[in-house]
Amino acid sequence: MVLVILVSLRLIQVYSYILFIYAIMSWFPGAYETKLGQIIVGLVEPLLTPFKKFRLVFAGLDFTIFLVMFLLNRLSAFLISLL
Numbered sequence: 001m002v003l004v005i006l007v008s009l010r011l012i013q014v015y016s017y018i019l020f021i022y023a024i025m026s027w028f029p030g031a032y033e034t035k036l037g038q039i040i041v042g043l044v045e046p047l048l049t050p051f052k053k054f055r056l057v058f059a060g061l062d063f064t065i066f067l068v069m070f071l072l073n074r075l076s077a078f079l080i081s082l083l
Contacts, residue, residue, distance in 0.1 A: 005079050012076050016069055018043055023065050 022044045025031040032041055048064050056063040 002083060005082055009076055009079055012072050012079075015043075015047075016072055019065055019069055019072075 018040060022040050025037060025040065031037050047068060051064045051067055052062075054064070054067070056067060
């Protein structure tokens with residue numbers, strides 16, 4: 001059980017880094033159209049899409065990524081408490 005939790009924590013950490021890279025890529029025109037950009041979009045969009053219905057866009061900024069990162073952080077904290 002401990003191994004499953006530790007692997008899950010590592011996957012959450014890696015996914016959080018991917019989310020961060022996805023957010024940074026929005027600052028660079030055409031970054032999503034590159035090969036790496038398409039891979040990252042393919043990994044991130046399936047998780048972001050359900051949360052986009054909450055319309056977390058304020059002043060032109062989409063805060064959906066922050067919500068997902070917050071929820072991943074809470075999930076990590078919960079998994080750590082199980083150890």
